[in-house]
Amino acid sequence: MADGFDAWEHEDAEARRARKFSRMRAMLEDGYRASSRMRRILDETGLKPADFSLAADLERLPVISRETLIQWELSEPPYGGLVDPAAPVDRIFISPGPVYEPHLSETDALWARAYHAAGIGKADRVLNAFSYHLVAAGLTFHGGLRRVGATVVPSGTAGAQSQVELIRDLGITAYTGTPSFLMAIIRKAEEMGYDWRKDFRLKRACFAAEPLWPSLRETFTRDYGLDTYQMYGATEVGDVAYECREKSGWHVCEEVLVEICDPENGRRLPAGELGQVVVTRFNDIFFLMRFGTGDLSRLIEMPCPCGRTAYRLDGIAGRVGEAVKVRGMFVAPSQIQRLAQRFSGKSFRVHVRREGDRDLLVVRVEGAPGTPVDGWAGDEEFKRGFREICTVGVDRLEWVPQGTLAATDRPLVDEREWR
Numbered sequence: 001m002a003d004g005f006d007a008w009e010h011e012d013a014e015a016r017r018a019r020k021f022s023r024m025r026a027m028l029e030d031g032y033r034a035s036s037r038m039r040r041i042l043d044e045t046g047l048k049p050a051d052f053s054l055a056a057d058l059e060r061l062p063v064i065s066r067e068t069l070i071q072w073e074l075s076e077p078p079y080g081g082l083v084d085p086a087a088p089v090d091r092i093f094i095s096p097g098p099v100y101e102p103h104l105s106e107t108d109a110l111w112a113r114a115y116h117a118a119g120i121g122k123a124d125r126v127l128n129a130f131s132y133h134l135v136a137a138g139l140t141f142h143g144g145l146r147r148v149g150a151t152v153v154p155s156g157t158a159g160a161q162s163q164v165e166l167i168r169d170l171g172i173t174a175y176t177g178t179p180s181f182l183m184a185i186i187r188k189a190e191e192m193g194y195d196w197r198k199d200f201r202l203k204r205a206c207f208a209a210e211p212l213w214p215s216l217r218e219t220f221t222r223d224y225g226l227d228t229y230q231m232y233g234a235t236e237v238g239d240v241a242y243e244c245r246e247k248s249g250w251h252v253c254e255e256v257l258v259e260i261c262d263p264e265n266g267r268r269l270p271a272g273e274l275g276q277v278v279v280t281r282f283n284d285i286f287f288l289m290r291f292g293t294g295d296l297s298r299l300i301e302m303p304c305p306c307g308r309t310a311y312r313l314d315g316i317a318g319r320v321g322e323a324v325k326v327r328g329m330f331v332a333p334s335q336i337q338r339l340a341q342r343f344s345g346k347s348f349r350v351h352v353r354r355e356g357d358r359d360l361l362v363v364r365v366e367g368a369p370g371t372p373v374d375g376w377a378g379d380e381e382f383k384r385g386f387r388e389i390c391t392v393g394v395d396r397l398e399w400v401p402q403g404t405l406a407a408t409d410r411p412l413v414d415e416r417e418w419r
């Protein structure tokens with residue numbers, strides 16, 4: 001890590017690519033020396049760490065799922081041969097599985113970029129409502145908050161009433177934890193007779209570990225005057241991406257290599273296509289390389305008005321396994337739900353069929369063609385919106401009578417038969 005926790009955030013694409021690849025090569029070299037598992041993998045693939053340079057080399061390494069990690073740890077406890085046995089480990093965390101993870105170092109700055117981007121700093125007194133017990137969350141978020149200079153109140157999993165009392169007594173200015181727990185705290189405060197906006201100074205919230213649904217975000221903003229931020233990571237690899245003030249995608253952290261890969265074969269996909277988020281955290285203790293998070297997302301290449309140059313993740317579209325592959329591209333049910341929010345006046349369902357050698361994407365829409373309703377400005381606009389959100393294009397719109405598509409039905413139906 002460079003000196004500042006915001007280092008490299010304005011680097012150009014070529015310099016960033018070169019820096020990350022050379023960091024990756026160093027990790028492969030260290031891994032070959034220190035991790036029995038990495039040595040085996042590299043020997044099997046014939047990849048020499050010193051020769052590593054291209055994206056194509058990366059694809060020779062397997063994507064490691066959480067299930068694989070658990071198997072490795074069971075067969076070779078505690079770390080599945082991924083950790084240097086001589087490494088100075090200051091803490092060991094446990095996550096369900098169980099998976100044992102070494103804390104990487106006392107000086108790392110996990111999550112500091114995210115808190116900095118959310119405007120949290122020295123003047124803040126932050127309630128950290130992530131659990132400190134066994135799991136990595138509490139202490140890791142704590143470290144990030146300290147790194148930006150904030151004062152941390154380690155409230156962890158204390159009950160909602162205690163959290164309200166801390167917010168009141170200590171003049172808490174920001175919250176970090178899950179969105180659902182913050183809502184429970186707010187409800188408790190109201191039950192105790194407080195007026196959230198008038199009685200408290202808490203104005204910012206940084207969330208992780210749970211999706212922040214747009215309607216909940218709106219409630220936080222509109223009803224409680226909260227400025228909310230999303231942070232994304234995984235317990236195995238730490239922070240991966242974070243939201244800036246633009247709130248339009250999550251910037252990829254500088255200390256990780258993030259790839260969007262085809263869940264079936266681990267191949268890297270171009271920006272804009274949906275695939276599995278695969279992460280390598282640069283470090284010299286835990287040689288977990290190309291960890292498959294099981295989450296689906298896509299990369300946004302477009303420059304962000306905030307000035308940070310790192311690509312952004314376009315939220316999480318769901319889990320690997322829910323997605324359907326159409327003409328080589330993945331489409332997830334959550335993308336169809338996003339589409340449904342945009343075109344809220346119509347009920348529709350997406351069908352994937354096979355016609356000859358080609359996948360056909362048919363959208364069945366309730367109603368009669370050409371009848372304007374709220375949120376439906378026309379077929380062409382719908383098709384444009386579909387391409388924007390799902391990357392692939394619609395082949396045909398089919399109009400069906402009102403009431404044909406039950407609201408509870410699956411939004412995405414794969415009708416292809418695989419033989």
Ligand SMILES: [Zn+2]
Nearest residue numbers: 244304306308
């Ligand atoms: Zn930005």
